[in-house]
Amino acid sequence: MEVVYKIATTKKIINSLREKKQSVGLVPTMGALHKGHLSLLDKSVLENDYSIVTIFVNPTQFDKQEDLDNYPNTLKEDLEKLKNTGCDLVFVPNAQEMYQDNISADVFSFDGLEKEMEGKHRAGHFNGVGTIVKRFFEITQPTNAYFGEKDFQQLQIIKKMTAKENLPINIIGCPIYRERDGLAMSSRNMRLSPIHRKAGPFIYETLLAAKEKFASESIVSIHNFVSQAFEKHPLFEMEYFEIADETTLKTATEKKKDTNYRGFIAVYAENIRLIDNISLS
Ligand code: AMP
Numbered sequence: 001m002e003v004v005y006k007i008a009t010t011k012k013i014i015n016s017l018r019e020k021k022q023s024v025g026l027v028p029t030m031g032a033l034h035k036g037h038l039s040l041l042d043k044s045v046l047e048n049d050y051s052i053v054t055i056f057v058n059p060t061q062f063d064k065q066e067d068l069d070n071y072p073n074t075l076k077e078d079l080e081k082l083k084n085t086g087c088d089l090v091f092v093p094n095a096q097e098m099y100q101d102n103i104s105a106d107v108f109s110f111d112g113l114e115k116e117m118e119g120k121h122r123a124g125h126f127n128g129v130g131t132i133v134k135r136f137f138e139i140t141q142p143t144n145a146y147f148g149e150k151d152f153q154q155l156q157i158i159k160k161m162t163a164k165e166n167l168p169i170n171i172i173g174c175p176i177y178r179e180r181d182g183l184a185m186s187s188r189n190m191r192l193s194p195i196h197r198k199a200g201p202f203i204y205e206t207l208l209a210a211k212e213k214f215a216s217e218s219i220v221s222i223h224n225f226v227s228q229a230f231e232k233h234p235l236f237e238m239e240y241f242e243i244a245d246e247t248t249l250k251t252a253t254e255k256k257k258d259t260n261y262r263g264f265i266a267v268y269a270e271n272i273r274l275i276d277n278i279s280l281s
Contacts, residue, residue, distance in 0.1 A: 003090045007139055010091050022049035026142035031055040032072040032187035033081050036177035040146040045086035052140050054091045060105040061128030105131040110160045116249040117264050118153050126157055144170045152277045184276045196269040199235045207278040210263050214280040219243050239266040
């Protein structure tokens, strides 16, 4: 496994792979790796001749400086975890390498996908995501790129960007990997206090209960159920819960035939923001 810090070195390696007609799988991450990240990598290793993991905490996708400053940095442990996984290259650029002296995001239109949920609550977030993923695509020219359904809106946005820009890349969504108790794995979980970590499964349990109700109850009633559950909870503050069409991500107010729905939630545990989602169909 090679660890590379420079764009030029990565491009050279990619060029030689392309000459040999090898397929390349890309797994972009912000590090603080956990089993969720590694599940994406496992799939890439199975499906490609060569697998690349990128580790880069992208400043332009953070709307709060405090969140960026507190984002865990565990590079040494990350590289250790990647050994013996089948990962061929870890690309670890710094901000200067990715942005030169201009740390700013390009502006994208994702046909409205960026205006829903996370887009409403994290100003500019998806412009930052689009900017960095597009650059990683340009540098690594992957055959297949792997993204988690944990960030379902991000996954749909990357699919949209790839289609709109006609990029010859397959975007592959991977299921949410959970802790044994149901909490969706996240790099942010390591910052939870023991009491919040212990209470963590409540988020998924509430989503599961919403899923069960979806077959028989109205969307309004499920909304009320989830909101009330979090109002009563002493440790979590709900930022939003939305039931949305999986493809358009538009908020649903009533159930339509032949439409797949998902429940999306964002919750604060003190100052740590957690997101999760569940298929309702
Ligand atoms: P991040 O490092 O949080 O930016 O995540 C990098 C990639 O890993 C993204 O495509 C995420 O959606 C994915 N990911 C993060 N957590 C999980 C999880 N629990 N299960 C599956 N994929 C995940």
